[in-house]
Amino acid sequence: MLTEGAPARGIEVAGVRRAFGDVLAVDDISLTARPGEVTALIGPNGSGKTTLLLMLASLLVPDRGTISIDGHDPATAPSEVRARIGWMPDGFGTWDALTVREVLETIAAAYRIPAPQARARVDELLHTVHLADLADRRARVLSRGQKQRLGLARALVNDPSVLLLDEPASGLDPRSRIELRDILRSLAAQGRTVLVSSHILTELQEVADRAVIVARGRSIETQELDGESVGTALAGWRIDTLDPERLVEFLTHHHVPAQHVHGGMLEVEVAGEENAARLLTDLIGAGVRVTAFTPTRGALESAYLAATEDRQ
């Protein structure tokens, strides 16, 4: 159920810290995830993403800092939070001996959804994640990607207003990934808050509205992923040409730093799409026969690499 008009909807995390004995898993993470948006949580392995999600999912109490999920603190009001969240853990298992439908019906019963409503809800979800034809198979026989989709359906059983998805795309085939992207977008469009952690940056770039980069248990920066910010970020572009000498000459003349990469292509760093387009126009104007002009990596990737450069 979406809580209409409730105060402070979405996820607010401020200065959260959590240690396991001597190991500091989360040092100082702050982030905001707004309803109606997909917020990406990205960072290297062991940067504290999963620990943060455990705290958001009301399983772990932070040592310090505050968390608010739709205005409720998971540490003090776990059942309020649990009624509102859908959590899809990373590397979860499932009850092997149960069928796909039974798994979802069990979860519905655990949310105290009456059986007739639960049945309708489960049918709807099976359709959403394209598992309807496997509904009466044992969960054991599902492939990794199918299990991932079952996990997503499980997180949606209680119609949550806040979704916490830990690596939802891992193990998915390309088609399922595109479908996942569409599901996430439509969930956000319904006014839900979607927080998704992932490593697959190109995927996130297309689905997320903003990205929170974490490293070593700290939130480094929040990157807006709307058109404007992407348009101004520094990015690498690869140029292939039939006239390599003239290209090098042109770049040297205009003081554009460039480096050779494999396949005889040149790579240049340009700030923003505007400048990249101008460079291409100028190259053509100078008579360089350009056959390829492509971005090497997205803005998110650049930001991520910059933020995690000092990693050992």
Add this chain to the structure above:
Amino acid sequence: MSWHGVTTVARLELRQRARASKWVVVLGIWFAVVALVSVLSYLALNDPDARSGAAMYDVVIFFVLGLGMLIVPSLTATSINGDREHGVLATLQTTLLTSADIVLGKLLAAWAISGAFLVTALPFLAWAWVEGGVSVGRIILSVLVLMLVLAVVCALGLMFSSLTARPVGSAVLTYLALGALVFGTVIGFGLSAFLVNDRETVRVFGVPDDFYNQNQPTYDANGNPVPGTERVATRADCVEHDQVRDVTHTERIWWMLPLNPFVVVADAAPSEPPRNVDTGAGFTPMRWISEGSRVARVGETGGVRQECWVEGPADAPLDPTEAAAKGAAVWPFGLAFLLLAGGGATAIANRRLRTPIRRLPNGTRIA
């Protein structure tokens, strides 16, 4: 906690168990083994002088308890940490189910399965009843106590599975705990008996030692006893007197015995003693255990010992220890202890499942 939540978890557990393993086969084997034991004990103990129902009843009840204590830990001892390892516990914890729902649901499911084993053995208890020597009331009482003991075993397994990270560790700990209850209590009782040994003066009603010195037969020159000089002790010669004897104060250590589940089950409903003492009752381990532990509980009463073992006109009064032992049931203490232990174990498991977690013990994982 809610009944709906508990049954949701119990249904999930039962479904998982019923499909994951071949319970029909296991129950079939169980039935066959109990049947074999019953038939063999019937053939072995079928004494035409005594009613053999008592012996069969003892054997079947003890066999069900012993085998149950071997099987039941496998139902719960890997339940919580196994779920953690499979990553399915946290998915329940983030729903509206409380930790009590999860713990009691798992307990209920395991108890129901152990109940199924007990029900499978019921036909043989009925057979024992038909053979005679045990009443229906006693059978019902011992089945009830048996169910409670098995519930405690379930709870102990559940606690250990919430305390250790690995299923193997909790299974070993559960069997060790049961071993301590079954063998440890008996060994402890036996070994500590010398601690309560004493040389004490006790009052005895009987023929004093000097009676025989004074009434030695006199012999004539040929070494033949002179008739009439030897007097055989009669009841009139019994007097109260002091004797120094080795005394074991088992009343100080008897409490170890009822901690043993076998003693609890045996003492709750032993078969009745045979009406005719001379024919004996055959093989009745439950009654022996029951009588032994009751006598141990009464221990040294300090009363006058009735040892006037001579032929006499009047029947000797009952020995005070034996008389007191009749009413000195030990099983309520044992059952109370076991139920407390089971309740405590359930509470600990519940504590360990409570989320959100503040302090995470070493080596445990959440999801």
